[in-house]
Amino acid sequence: KNQVEQSPQSLIILEGKNCTLQCNYTVSPFSNLRWYKQDTGRGPVSLTIMTFSENTKSNGRYTATLDADTKQSSLHITASQLSDSASYICVGRIKAAGNKLTFGGGTRVLVKP
Amino acid sequence: GAGVSQSPSNKVTEKGKDVELRCDPISGHTALYWYRQSLGQGLEFLIYFQGNSAPDKSGLPSDRFSAERTGGSVSTLTIQRTQQEDSAVYLCASSFQSGGGGEQFFGPGTRLTVL
Numbered sequence: 001k002n003q004v005e006q007s008p009q010s011l012i013i014l015e016g017k018n019c020t021l022q023c024n025y026t027v028s029p030f031s032n033l034r035w036y037k038q039d040t041g042r043g044p045v046s047l048t049i050m051t052f053s054e055n056t057k058s059n060g061r062y063t064a065t066l067d068a069d070t071k072q073s074s075l076h077i078t079a080s081q082l083s084d085s086a087s088y089i090c091v092g093r094i095k096a097a098g099n100k101l102t103f104g105g106g107t108r109v110l111v112k113p
Numbered sequence: 114g115a116g117v118s119q120s121p122s123n124k125v126t127e128k129g130k131d132v133e134l135r136c137d138p139i140s141g142h143t144a145l146y147w148y149r150q151s152l153g154q155g156l157e158f159l160i161y162f163q164g165n166s167a168p169d170k171s172g173l174p175s176d177r178f179s180a181e182r183t184g185g186s187v188s189t190l191t192i193q194r195t196q197q198e199d200s201a202v203y204l205c206a207s208s209f210q211s212g213g214g215g216e217q218f219f220g221p222g223t224r225l226t227v228l
Contacts, residue, residue, distance in 0.1 A: 004155075034216075043117070043204055043219025044156075089155070101217070103155040
């Protein structure tokens with residue numbers, strides 16, 4: 001069972017609308033949790049990073065939240081743009097796993113005009 | 114640019130052939146990682162290099178997979194006797210520090226197709 005589960009697997013939204021992506025993790029403690037954006041044919045790029053003591057972090061129109069009690073994180077995209085079409089990956093750096101990252105399966109977002 | 118680069122960007126090979134994938138990390142980054150991303154799947158850790166320490170090979174799926182990092186910089190991932198299930202995108206990442214919150218910067222990947 002993957003230690004980091006994301007939902008939904010895919011999402012279609014209209015340009016200008018908001019959306020929220022979910023990430024549930026089953027292993028803790030962790031050093032940090034990141035959200036990455038991966039454009040088609042490119043490598044992932046970090047959007048936000050949070051430690052377990054933080055509960056929200058923003059990067060422009062992207063806002064990540066973290067609830068350490070429920071082991072859930074979310075990524076909220078505000079006023080979506082066509083360029084937001086990508087896969088969004090939740091990644092935990094689990095202390096017990098040393099320096100390795102644990103990746104969620106990603107949510108593929110398609111923004112339509 | 115100054116990012117992580119990988120070559121080739123695409124590789125098509127026949128089953129049973131050997132392939133070599135190359136990664137040039139960001140200059141000065143001491144940690145280097147290889148991952149595999151199969152279609153519709155999350156990234157799978159393969160191997161990790163940190164400075165002159167012995168690499169963490171715990172993610173390599175079989176003994177057909179090996180990697181080396183020469184001079185603490187460029188790394189090569191070798192897959193021997195390729196199988197169709199090896200088809201995937203192979204991503205390389207580097208970071209300035211290995212522990213704690215060191216951000217990993219990813220290359221664009223090499224898409225490997227085994228016919």
